[in-house]
Amino acid sequence: MLTTSPIKLINGFVADPSNNxxxxxxxxxxxxxxxxxxxxxxxxxxxxxxxxQYENGNGRCFSKESESCSSSQASSEGGTxxxxxxxxxxxxxEEEKAETNLKESSKPKxxxxxxxxxxxxxxxxxxxxxxxxxxxxxxxVEAINAxxxxxxxxxxxxxxxxxxxxxxxxxxxxxxxxxxxWNAAIEAGVDKEILENEQVCVRSTNRLPIIAMTANTLAExxxxxxxxxxxxxxxxxxxxxxxxxxxxxxxx
Amino acid sequence: xxxxxxxxxxxxxDQGYLDEQFMxxxxxxxxxxxxxxxxxxxxxxxxxxxxxxxxxxxxxRGSFDFNRLDNYMHQFKGSSTSIGASKVKTECTKxxxxxxxxxxxxxxxxxxxxxxxxxxxxxxxxxxxxxxRQAGPKETARRPK
Numbered sequence: 001m002l003t004t005s006p007i008k009l010i011n012g013f014v015a016d017p018s019n020n021x022x023x024x025x026x027x028x029x030x031x032x033x034x035x036x037x038x039x040x041x042x043x044x045x046x047x048x049x050x051x052x053q054y055e056n057g058n059g060r061c062f063s064k065e066s067e068s069c070s071s072s073q074a075s076s077e078g079g080t081x082x083x084x085x086x087x088x089x090x091x092x093x094e095e096e097k098a099e100t101n102l103k104e105s106s107k108p109k110x111x112x113x114x115x116x117x118x119x120x121x122x123x124x125x126x127x128x129x130x131x132x133x134x135x136x137x138x139x140x141v142e143a144i145n146a147x148x149x150x151x152x153x154x155x156x157x158x159x160x161x162x163x164x165x166x167x168x169x170x171x172x173x174x175x176x177x178x179x180x181x182w183n184a185a186i187e188a189g190v191d192k193e194i195l196e197n198e199q200v201c202v203r204s205t206n207r208l209p210i211i212a213m214t215a216n217t218l219a220e221x222x223x224x225x226x227x228x229x230x231x232x233x234x235x236x237x238x239x240x241x242x243x244x245x246x247x248x249x250x251x252x
Numbered sequence: 253x254x255x256x257x258x259x260x261x262x263x264x265x266d267q268g269y270l271d272e273q274f275m276x277x278x279x280x281x282x283x284x285x286x287x288x289x290x291x292x293x294x295x296x297x298x299x300x301x302x303x304x305x306x307x308x309x310x311x312x313r314g315s316f317d318f319n320r321l322d323n324y325m326h327q328f329k330g331s332s333t334s335i336g337a338s339k340v341k342t343e344c345t346k347x348x349x350x351x352x353x354x355x356x357x358x359x360x361x362x363x364x365x366x367x368x369x370x371x372x373x374x375x376x377x378x379x380x381x382x383x384x385r386q387a388g389p390k391e392t393a394r395r396p397k
Binding site for chain 2: 116117118119121122125126129160215236237238239240
């Protein structure tokens with residue numbers, strides 16, 4: 001039986017980093033998985049690629065807690081002994097870990113929802129230039145699954161996409177924000193099981209900034225975007241300056 | 253040699269093959285990504301070849317599913333816009349207008365022109381990138397690290 005006090009992740013921030021009890025800090029996520037923080041440090045520090053691709057909405061998330069979660073859940077049965085051996089960590093190391101965790105946590109999580117490969121490549125490169133990495137979703141359903149799984153600080157949403165377009169997806173996300181549930185999304189056909197099994201630990205109470213990337217046609221007009229719950233829009237083609245202004249306005 | 257490269261690039265802009273979006277891509281090139289524009293370009297031509305093939309097949313079948321054609325062209329236009337392929341983009345727009353008008357003849361004509369522009373751009377860019385590589389990194393890498 002573990003005697004450590006679990007730390008809850010809220011909006012990706014470690015709630016109580018200063019747990020200097022000489023014990024290994026375990027991060028608990030709502031789905032019951034326990035994560036050893038040393039694993040957290042490794043996975044977030046060693047992520048080679050800036051983004052993880054979602055495939056069919058079941059891809060791996062760039063969220064450190066869920067990545068470590070899936071690996072530790074698999075070993076949790078036989079993992080007790082392993083965790084106990086971590087209990088004699090020095091307090092200085094814990095502070096360093098907490099600091100790294102905070103630093104990693106304070107990096108904004110951005111989700112790009114786009115189906116066009118060329119657009120993805122260009123946007124990623126521009127974001128990298130601006131010092132950011134992004135997760136990628138290829139349609140509205142993948143976006144919803146991603147948002148359900150992780151707390152994002154900003155979403156760049158292409159309007160025209162297969163499966164579920166950006167306008168509809170945004171409407172469903174706003175419904176989730178207002179109601180606290182994904183009923184509307186499930187009604188619209190998003191996979192219920194995925195939504196229910198992989199929920200983020202604590203839903204952020206802040207409104208998620210969703211920025212439309214629009215080709216500025218009649219169907220994708222700014223009015224349409226606002227009407228469907230988008231906060232702003234970037235008209236294509238996406239440029240460095242447009243992204244920079246967007247980040248300045250919506251990321252704090 | 254570098255002057256030659258610069259002149260070729262300038263002519264691509266002057267003749268309307270490329271627009272300012274291409275310059276946006278060049279801004280993203282640096283020592284860490286010295287061939288970014290060429291890489292994006294390669295992806296574009298690979299992806300658009302696929303789209304052209306799809307459209308070709310759809311048109312060959314004789315059944316004009318304008319909706320489907322328009323969807324393909326939406327993708328094509330999107331990519332073309334993102335890399336600054338100006339003339340190709342123009343043809344995409346025309347094609348979509350014919351789709352919306354249900355004008356099969358117009359679609360066919362425009363598609364023929366589009367393929368021409370696409371092929372021309374491909375050759376010109378291939379030539380440009382080849383020369384740029386030969387000329388050395390100074391011409392392509394804009395940002396010192």
